[in-house]
Amino acid sequence: MTWQQIAADKKKAQLDAVPKDWLLNEADLPKQIDVSSCAHSSPLLSPLDLEITESSVSVLLGNLASAKWSSLQVTTSFSKRAVLAQQLTNCLTEIFIDRALARAKELDEHLKKTGSVVGPLHGLPVSLKDQISIQGLDSTIGYVGWIGKPATENAAIVDILEELGAVFYVKTNIPQTLMWLETFNHIFGRTTNPHNRTLTCGGSSGGEAALIAFKGSPLGVGSDVGGSVRVPAAFCGTYGFRPSYHRIPYRGCANSLQGQDSIPSVLGPFSNTLDGLTIFMKAVLSKRPWLKDPLVVRKSWDEDAYSLVEHGGPGAKLCYAIMWDDGFVKPDPTVRRGLEITKKALEAAGHEVIDWKPHKQAEIGLTTLKIWASASEEDGATVAALTGEPLVGSMDPEADIWQKRPMMAGPLSAYQLWQVQKAKRDLREEYLDHWARTVKETSTGRPVDAIISPVAPYAAPPHGKSGNIFYTIWCNLLDYPSVVVPVGAKVDPVLDAKQPRTEFYTEFDKQNYEKYDPALYENAPLSIQVVGRTMEDEALLAMTKIVDDALQATAL
Template sequence: MEYSAIAQRKQSQLWERIPPQWRLSPSQIPPGMHSPAESVANVQYDRVNVLDIPRSCGLLSAKELEITENWDVTGLLSQIHGLKLSAKEVVQAFCKRAAIAHQVTRCLTEPLFDSALQRAQELDDHLRRTGSPVGPIHGLPISVKDSFNIRGVDSSVGIAALALHPSEADAPLVSLLQSLGAIIITKTNVPQTMGALDSANHLFGRTLNPLNRQLTVGGSTGGEGALIALRGSMIGFGTDIGGSIRIPAMCNGLYGFKPSQGRVPYGGQTDGQPKAKGRVSIQAVAGPIARSVADIDAVMTHLIPRAQWFGEDCIPGAWPSPISSFGQRKPVTIGVLPTDGLVEPLPPITKVLNEVANALRRTPGVNVVEIPVPAALAKCQALAGRLMGVDGGLTMMDLLESTGEPLIPWLQGRTKRGRPLTLAQLAELQAQRGAIELELRRKLWALDSGNEQKIDAIIFPVAPHPVPELDRYNAVGYTSSFVLLDYPAGVVPVRKFNEGDLERGKEMAKPVLGSWDKANRELWNERTVDRTVYLNSPLSIQVITPKQHDYELYQAMDLIDRAIKTNRPKL
């Protein structure tokens, strides 16, 4: 079939899975909701914030609003396990809210509402019959990125050639979540090829940012970002190789957690890449996007100890970690890393990083130190990019060409058939990676003063710019570098971009560092952007810990989040 026919069929399937009584009236859908095909082009949207539509549309009852808005993960589970709420009424409330979220953002790909409600009923029957939940997260509504395989469901990842071919088995993470009692209610949208940082494809169209439709929702886990922001799921799972968990978290004012390799099962993905490519190049990881640090903890505490029994790519783990030294050394030392040395952060990014550093300086038991920018850090972005492209993109291009599917506009000129690397070339890249890993281990964590860790965690920008307009995300090295280095990295929202951040009439004076830096400054230059587009968008910071210090990352994010909230109004 030709790609447009497949797209039409997939969009019809999706719409049919939204019950008529859960559909918004045309008057409730914000103006300018272009067709999926039109949305892929960089059309002009307004700055409408749609976060209140689920509450104001009238489709959700008072109880459904309470269920979807009043609880964190731990609180909601206590209501279900204590028989104060049934899993079925909880799942129905979130399914309905997810359906509404989709109609204003295009965030879903595969609604699983019928199977989710059936599973919820089974869990309710079990709990009433036995008095015990199936598992520790029994009844928790969860969503997953489209790439995770679910038996009997497509994993098309925005590529027509992969559509209409249901998966034959569940991904290990899906099996793990279900064994714990979670209920997966939907899969969510991604960019074509999962190689862009704005979630647009020809199958489902562009997912829009619910905070401001002129700004990107991020990618490649962009559908999850929009859905969690609109409270259409309690927690979502995505993948991250270049920043695909952390970037949507930043763009939607959420918390993102990219673990080290081996902590959360990654296998069982459909991604249009050669099988096991990550084993020889650079390995993506799976992790959560949530509305709080506490929600991340509430789920990871059950995933980490069990992951090795589900994912062949996982190692034994514990949560809390018995080897964690975070907080045992007094004071806790947080390093401030201002830039990657390749792209200079725009003024509001430097400003918010300094605000967080100052909040930490006012926090008892915390020592804040400035980290000199290591020269090796600037090499990471290019090296990560080369490792991502070791196969020359041949498998992906074959898939696209098989249905005549064109690249989305942003990928045109950026994606093409290449030449696969030879074994000798790949070995050389991995040798360079090893040398950089060792150098940065010393310069970032020991401050080049010996073989003892001196820094507990680092704060760093998520990106060198605020949440940008559609298809204008720049400098992926701020996130991809920490996949290359295999450092756990998370995102914590700080505050909204305000009038004081605009600095009207003032441009950056520092010399341009190179082509990436030049492109980044176009997101601030008043001749190339209307800075007011950033008003009320979320400003976030990235938190990083050493390799395999995943529990310490949670601890650091919690400490930093509390310090921010002590000094800043809630986002």
């Protein structure tokens, strides 16, 4: 059987897994590019379905625990909205709603019989990026060669979330190999951005971000080795969190570059409200995940850190530093405006905001790419050879599927790789000292509390046009936790008009400037990321809440 037929059969099986009365006729599907609010006019969703799916995680959990809403009802509502999201954005891979409804019924019966919840996530639907293994289901990560090879056991995070009371119902689309900032593969196709379907949703957790943005899931889990949670979260206007290395268990997940341990991929949550990210972290850490994954650090949720005891304590004035650009590629006016909105909001809330001096950002990015490229071509080719499918060489919809992917580095000997890893260590040490020296620039008596930076030098671009990862990848090499926050605005052709420039940092900077046209980014959300130091996950979530609260206060 050809790889094309294997892929087609898998896609047909996916369609067959959807309840037939939830599928809309082609003629009834919306045709506009912005489908983010189409649920409100869909015959598929009742007023109760809409109320449930537009509630925050904390509200959902409260109503589930009190039995105001049954898990069966909540799971059904999100399942219907997820299926609608699939029909409009193509964001799903595995769909297993019957299995989810059976689990929801069991949870409802437990609550009725005992009067208590199974755990802090009792009855909550949770979506998962395709690579997160669930026993009995495929985790293809976009490889045709991994079709029909279901997981024999759950990933550690799946076991933990189930113990906490979560209900799984869908897995979400990814790019082949995962190592892309967009989402397309030969099995499930291309996922689009619900705010503008001519724009990318980002990647590699692109299906997750598109589903969350459409409100087809209240809480999702993605992964991030170079920006794969944060880029799609920013492009789709959701919240997303990249935790520090080894806080959340990764054991049992399918992946590319297995054995590349110098810059580990990490799992992190998505949600439409910040509380979802914090609830996820507290709940998972409560289950002592180091007992299920030997790489997880033995570090429980730190309430003192969340209370900002090392940052002046609750209610203290904080100092945020804004990285306006990285000295390599200057962001578009859209991105600059998102940073300016954030600065004004924080200053209005009484906090100090200074400029961040970037430090070797390009060198950090290039060092990361060298580590990835040391064996990534062989890694991908080995799996693709199972069926003869081509490795995706471009995310451009018009590109030849056999086009070879351009690499910014090549294979390395073990000794050469050691030298790059040594350079990585040196960069981490330098950045630690660079951050510590900011104590001389703040009025708080402390170094900068957190950095605010772009997520990319552009808002969500058209398909095939996302390639700059230097605004996220620095956090992966340095192991800085970071949270993406939507600023509550979208691209505006007037406010974000192109500004004249004659000097450029690099040829990449010039190319980015020349291709900028605000009309191409119609309706794209504006987002920023808040960055903390290694293992300051709890403090970062608290400092991000201050940013989020300030943005929402200025929006009123």
